[in-house]
Amino acid sequence: MTNKTQRCYILKxxxxxxxxxxxxxxxxxxxxxxxxxAELIEEDPNDPYEERxxxxxxxxxxxxxxxxxxxASGPCGTEFKDAFSCFHYSKEEVKGSECLExxxxxxxxxxxxxxxxxxxxxxxxxxxxSSETKQTSQDSxxxxxxxxxxx
Amino acid sequence: xxxxxxxxxxxxxxxxxxxxxxxxxxxxxxxxNGKMPSCVPAGxxxxxxxxxxxENQMYFLLVGVTCVGGGVYAYRTIKGDxxxxxxxxxxxxxxxxxQATEEPAIPIQSEPPAVAEPEPQAALSPExxxxxxxxxxxxxxxxxxxxxxxxEPMVEASAEEAAEPSAAPVVEExxxxxSEPSPxxxxxxxxxxxxxxxxxxxxxxxxAAEPTExxxxxxxxxxxxxxxxEEAAEPSAAPVVEExxxxxSESSPxxxxxxxxxxxxxxxxxxxxxxxAAEPTExxxxVVAESGDSLPASLQFPSHTxxxxxxxxxxxxxxxxxxxxxxxxxxxxxxxxxxxxPYMRPPLSKELWFSDDPSVTETxxxxxxxxxxxxxxxQPPSFYISAEELxxxxxxxxxxxxxxxxxxxxVRGNKIKLDDNTEISYDKCLIATGGVPRSLQVxxxxxxxxxxxxxxFRKVEDFKSLDKVSRNIKSITIIGGGFLGSELACALGxxxxxxxxxxxxxxxxxxxxxxxxxxxxxxWTTEKVKKEGVKVISEALVKSVVCKDEKLEIQLKDxxxxxxDHIVAAVxxxxxxxxxxxAGLEVDSDFGGFRVNAELQARSNIWVAGxxxxxxxxxxxRRRVEHHDHAxxxxxxxxxxxxxxxxxxxxxxxxxxxxGPDVGYEAIGIVDxxxxxxxxxxxxxxxxxxxxxxxKSGTGIRxxxxxxxxxxxxxxSPTPAPPAVLQKDEYGKGVIFYLRDKVVVGIILWNVxxxxxxxxxxxxxxxxxxxxxxxxKLFNIHDD
Numbered sequence: 057m058t059n060k061t062q063r064c065y066i067l068k069x070x071x072x073x074x075x076x077x078x079x080x081x082x083x084x085x086x087x088x089x090x091x092x093x094a095e096l097i098e099e100d101p102n103d104p105y106e107e108r109x110x111x112x113x114x115x116x117x118x119x120x121x122x123x124x125x126x127x128a129s130g131p132c133g134t135e136f137k138d139a140f141s142c143f144h145y146s147k148e149e150v151k152g153s154e155c156l157e158x159x160x161x162x163x164x165x166x167x168x169x170x171x172x173x174x175x176x177x178x179x180x181x182x183x184x185x186s187s188e189t190k191q192t193s194q195d196s197x198x199x200x201x202x203x204x205x206x207x
Numbered sequence: 208x209x210x211x212x213x214x215x216x217x218x219x220x221x222x223x224x225x226x227x228x229x230x231x232x233x234x235x236x237x238x239x240n241g242k243m244p245s246c247v248p249a250g251x252x253x254x255x256x257x258x259x260x261x262e263n264q265m266y267f268l269l270v271g272v273t274c275v276g277g278g279v280y281a282y283r284t285i286k287g288d289x290x291x292x293x294x295x296x297x298x299x300x301x302x303x304x305x306q307a308t309e310e311p312a313i314p315i316q317s318e319p320p321a322v323a324e325p326e327p328q329a330a331l332s333p334e335x336x337x338x339x340x341x342x343x344x345x346x347x348x349x350x351x352x353x354x355x356x357x358x359e360p361m362v363e364a365s366a367e368e369a370a371e372p373s374a375a376p377v378v379e380e381x382x383x384x385x386s387e388p389s390p391x392x393x394x395x396x397x398x399x400x401x402x403x404x405x406x407x408x409x410x411x412x413x414x415a416a417e418p419t420e421x422x423x424x425x426x427x428x429x430x431x432x433x434x435x436x437e438e439a440a441e442p443s444a445a446p447v448v449e450e451x452x453x454x455x456s457e458s459s460p461x462x463x464x465x466x467x468x469x470x471x472x473x474x475x476x477x478x479x480x481x482x483x484a485a486e487p488t489e490x491x492x493x494v495v496a497e498s499g500d501s502l503p504a505s506l507q508f509p510s511h512t513x514x515x516x517x518x519x520x521x522x523x524x525x526x527x528x529x530x531x532x533x534x535x536x537x538x539x540x541x542x543x544x545x546x547x548x549p550y551m552r553p554p555l556s557k558e559l560w561f562s563d564d565p566s567v568t569e570t571x572x573x574x575x576x577x578x579x580x581x582x583x584x585x586q587p588p589s590f591y592i593s594a595e596e597l598x599x600x601x602x603x604x605x606x607x608x609x610x611x612x613x614x615x616x617x618v619r620g621n622k623i624k625l626d627d628n629t630e631i632s633y634d635k636c637l638i639a640t641g642g643v644p645r646s647l648q649v650x651x652x653x654x655x656x657x658x659x660x661x662x663x664f665r666k667v668e669d670f671k672s673l674d675k676v677s678r679n680i681k682s683i684t685i686i687g688g689g690f691l692g693s694e695l696a697c698a699l700g701x702x703x704x705x706x707x708x709x710x711x712x713x714x715x716x717x718x719x720x721x722x723x724x725x726x727x728x729x730x731w732t733t734e735k736v737k738k739e740g741v742k743v744i745s746e747a748l749v750k751s752v753v754c755k756d757e758k759l760e761i762q763l764k765d766x767x768x769x770x771x772d773h774i775v776a777a778v779x780x781x782x783x784x785x786x787x788x789x790a791g792l793e794v795d796s797d798f799g800g801f802r803v804n805a806e807l808q809a810r811s812n813i814w815v816a817g818x819x820x821x822x823x824x825x826x827x828x829r830r831r832v833e834h835h836d837h838a839x840x841x842x843x844x845x846x847x848x849x850x851x852x853x854x855x856x857x858x859x860x861x862x863x864x865x866x867g868p869d870v871g872y873e874a875i876g877i878v879d880x881x882x883x884x885x886x887x888x889x890x891x892x893x894x895x896x897x898x899x900x901x902x903k904s905g906t907g908i909r910x911x912x913x914x915x916x917x918x919x920x921x922x923x924s925p926t927p928a929p930p931a932v933l934q935k936d937e938y939g940k941g942v943i944f945y946l947r948d949k950v951v952v953g954i955i956l957w958n959v960x961x962x963x964x965x966x967x968x969x970x971x972x973x974x975x976x977x978x979x980x981x982x983x984k985l986f987n988i989h990d991d
Contacts, residue, residue: 088983088984088987088989091984092981093978093981094976094982106858119533120528120532120846120847129531129532130531130586131592133602169590171587172587
């Protein structure tokens with residue numbers, strides 16, 4: 057019988073030739089109750105080797121982010137980059153309100169490739185909706201992610 | 208003359224020494240013989256021959272021996288010098304001899320009538336003693352001793368694949384003398400271009416210019432117009448070649464029939480030389496161009512592309528995407544030998560088999576665990592632009608040339624040649640040729656009847672044919688117990704319940720995934736595979752296969768006999784390094800594939816990614832990885848580096864495998880069962896399944912959910928879940944650490960999903976952890 061408050065595990069040592077293969081069976085919940093004492097090296101936010109998310113530490117857009125899918129690389133990639141850059145750097149009260157031209161151009165391009173960019177109408181609606189609501193700079197990151205999700 | 212001088216220089220000290228010796232001895236002898244003037248003191252010298260005659264003989268002997276010794280030394284020196292000279296000649300002639308060719312060019316161009324004869328050609332060359340390359344030409348017609356040894360290296364060189372730069376120019380030497388006599392038959396103007404092309408024999412590609420001059424004569428205007436723009440794309444040959452088409456066009460077209468067969472015929476014996484293959488092949492695009500007006504425009508390929516990607520698989524597509532993202536308006540050309548645009552491979556052995564759609568082999572669409580449907584193709588055809596539009600596209604694009612194989616790569620000239628002899632030059636090139644499934648020797652030896660009942664599974668067409676075959680037979684055997692073999696076995700095993708199909712899987716290991724999973728897990732996995740309806744034959748080595756009465760009989764080494772209708776061989780991948788020879792790229796002897804550095808670069812302007820790349824992993828050492836996510840990661844990295852990033856391989860790729868809907872694992876790093884392992888397991892719940900994993904992350908393909916998760920913080924804590932039904936499995940869920948020198952180099956997450964960033968971090972740190980149980984805690988494999 058095992059005491060739930062005490063650490064309890066079955067340790068099985070399996071030796072195959074000269075390879076040691078250790079098996080540990082842990083009791084759900086109790087054995088891993090205490091936080092880990094293993095130490096991980098602190099991440100360097102400016103590590104040049106690391107893969108980045110959508111926005112680089114410098115504030116620039118990472119067009120190569122997997123999260124963008126094929127948006128920046130497809131036939132409408134240039135239009136998308138123009139529109140999204142404008143939106144990203146927009147300092148207007150209603151973020152991206154001065155970018156209507158770019159978005160229109162992007163929409164036009166996307167309409168020519170319905171197979172690649174389905175549901176453009178929804179996208180445009182989403183954009184219009186998001187540009188109507190007031191966005192603060194704090195919300196800009198979330199605004200961008202929601203904008204991307206709507207694409 | 209030079210020879211004599213160096214020889215004399217060497218012998219001079221010796222000569223001086225021996226002459227002094229001789230003189231001294233003569234003096235002494237003379238002294239003894241009394242022939243010398245008596246001004247020499249009559250007193251006996253300490254070295255004087257007191258003994259008289261016998262001493263004389265001694266001295267004569269000494270002198271004789273010295274002279275003989277000197278003579279022998281002199282002989283050997285001369286011989287050695289000759290040999291060294293010969294070696295030097297060979298070595299120099301193997302180097303480009305532009306300088307030498309320029310010099311003969313000047314005398315040739317100033318004396319066009321004299322050039323009509325091949326002899327003045329050879330005679331002109333002796334005027335230039337210093338450039339060693341014409342020396343070879345002198346030696347060829349004049350000295351009889353030289354051509355045989357010179358021919359031998361040439362013949363040998365042509366016997367090898369002449370992609371090696373040392374061989375190419377040597378081989379070129381041979382056809383240029385023979386082609387001289389043949390033009391001699393013609394009137395003056397045609398020999399003029401042939402002779403003019405002689406100086407350009409330096410660069411491999413400009414030899415191709417030789418027949419191109421006669422060829423434009425075939426239809427005077429069109430190809431001449433086409434040849435300059437085409438060759439203009441080849442920078443090294445451009446200035447020389449452009450002069451050439453003009454003289455031939457002036458000459459009478461009647462002669463054109465002779466030069467083409469002559470150079471072509473001459474190049475036949477050296478046809479093994481790939482650079483010479485350019486010779487007869489160059490005419491052909493001209494021929495096509497001649498009747499080119501009637502051919503459809505699709506045969507007009509771009510002659511130059513800034514970014515060339517060889518291979519149309521996952522790595523190539525990832526690179527294309529990366530390049531387009533980073534270089535605005537980039538023009539990318541993908542060349543693939545398959546007839547279809549880039550697609551992903553994992554569903555071919557997993558999801559596509561579970562599809563309910565009867566037309567799946569046509570649509571190639573599959574339903575992911577989360578219900579979303581998608582095609583195996585990365586993008587629909589409208590994503591790509593056509594090859595001929597690529598040049599003119601304002602915003603660039605990605606073009607795909609299907610069903611084309613790259614047969615030759617000229618690194619110096621920055622261009623490749625396709626199997627239809629088209630040449631395409633590039634600025635940056637990626638080699639992502641992947642590999643070819645390994646075959647079994649026993650099957651290849653078994654003959655046609657066995658071979659046609661065997662599938663080597665890798666491509667879309669293999670999936671289509673296997674799907675068709677599996678519906679019409681009674682028994683199928685999969686040879687191979689790794690990822691592909693086990694996945695196919697499970698997929699076919701599931702199908703066996705619907706149709707009456709016996710599925711057998713055999714492999715030499717003790718259990719499925721024997722080379723990857725620790726033994727206890729491998730055994731457990733084998734049981735799971737058996738539950739999917741597969742007859743597993745472990746520790747099976749195939750001895751022979753024969754075809755009897757339309758059935759295959761597989762004889763195993765331990766005596767067992769297995770009768771089946773069809774075989775699927777899943778015994779590994781042979782990386783495709785066909786281009787290594789012509790491109791002069793290094794091939795790794797340990798892992799196979801092209802050897803590249805940590806930035807995936809093989810040589811300037813050439814990168815390699817995917818299955819074919821043997822790269823240096825800063826953390827884990829040199830390796831070659833054959834997984835989907837690695838193809839994506841390495842392809843993306845190569846694309847970044849092709850656009851100037853200079854980043855090393857750093858983001859560790861992962862892989863995954865599902866054995867049915869209930870069991871799946873994800874892994875990262877070096878996962879080799881020969882390493883010591885530590886496993887930490889807990890009971891599984893129904894949430895711990897691949898299906899639940901993808902539903903939670905909202906994505907379909909596992910690798911997408913892992914790689915696109917980078918924006919989220921690494922140590923994700925799971926939301927508390929409602930109590931779930933406990934599974935009865937002993938190895939429900941857990942983490943297995945693979946250790947090398949006490950450092951974790953690989954991790955398997957067994958039915959633990961969406962924790963890959965933690966695993967990646969642990970491997971990246973490369974720390975020696977004392978208690979791995981503490982490390983396992985980081986994965987939060989429990990839900991409280």
